Amino acid sequence: MNERQTLSMIANQLRMSTSRATVRSFDDEHLMQQIKQADVYHSETPSDFERWQMVGLTATPLDQDEEDKQQQNKKGNDADDGDWNHDQPKGPAAEAVMLYPGAQRNHPIAIVDDRRVRPYKVPKGASAMYAASGTGQMLYHNDEGSSLIATNNPKYGKDQQQKERYASLRHVNKKPQERKLDKQGDQGGGSSPSISVLAAESSGSSSQPYKHEGEEVNSEVRCTSNRIEFRIGDTVVGHYDKGTSTWTLIGKVKLGSEDANHPVYGNNEGIGKTTKADGTGAVLVKAPEPGPKVSEDV
Secondary structure, eight states: OOHHHHHHHHHHHHHHSEEEEEEEEEEOSBSSOEEEEEEOSTTOOOEEEEEOOOTTOOOOOOOOOSTTOOOOOOOSOGGGGGGOOTTOOOSSOOEEEEEOGGGOTTSOEEEEEOTTTOOOOOOTTOEEEEOTTSSOOEEEEETTEEEEEOOOOOOSSTTOOOOOOOEEEEEEEOOOOOOOBOTTOOSSOSSSSSOBBOOOTTTOSOOOOOOTTOSEEEEEEEEOSSEEEEEETTEEEEEEETTTTEEEEOSOEEESOTTOOOBBBOOTTOOOOBSSOSSTTOEEEOOSSOBOOOTTOO
16 A cells, blocks of 8 residues: 555545534433434435443433424435435424444444523523523523522423422432343443443333432422421421511421420411520420410400
């Protein structure tokens, strides 16, 4: 092989080692997330290959817009008709940088972003982990502090509706996810493009949905658009209602000290002063019923 042929081969490998693509859909039933189908060039639609993500962060992007799946416009001469796939969709989609290690086009990996939903105008020094659905929900960090943000906005897509959502700080019980491998995969170096979780042995079907938010809630603080709730499991033990400007607390409420043991009385217009106004053990509120009216009520 002469020098010219060698340079030509190297240039071709460089040209074939990267490309851009649009992604039709994703498959997250694997230890390494897969892209089900992507469109690179005309007539090049790789399927079932790995999408790499940063450790500690994961998301499943939206599928390509269904309502805009039109056919690619034919370009070039009539002689090109047999060379192009005119069935590739061209609607808005998540986009990928395709990497081909060793210039092997049959085993790509992808890095993905989605301009349909990515928050922009993020100030310098700020960062966010955002909802891939496009609702504007995020964990946002800036110089003022950190915010866990929930919204009632519709998610991206045609004819989507608003819905009541919540922001939750919770302690939960949940089982670790299985890390068994199927017979077609290994630790990432085999011929299989990804590793999939074994299905239940009894059914042989795909794995059941996993409750990342927790199977059982032990304790929780939940915020919605009109209410702050304190929960133990599914039981609301206290809440504040924005519409009525009212706190409701269920159970014993101690104010001022852990060993408070003097009840607060008050009903009707009573203000609920205690029989011991200050010091250790100053106040104990017995809920849900207030006590009888006493001389301390004014």
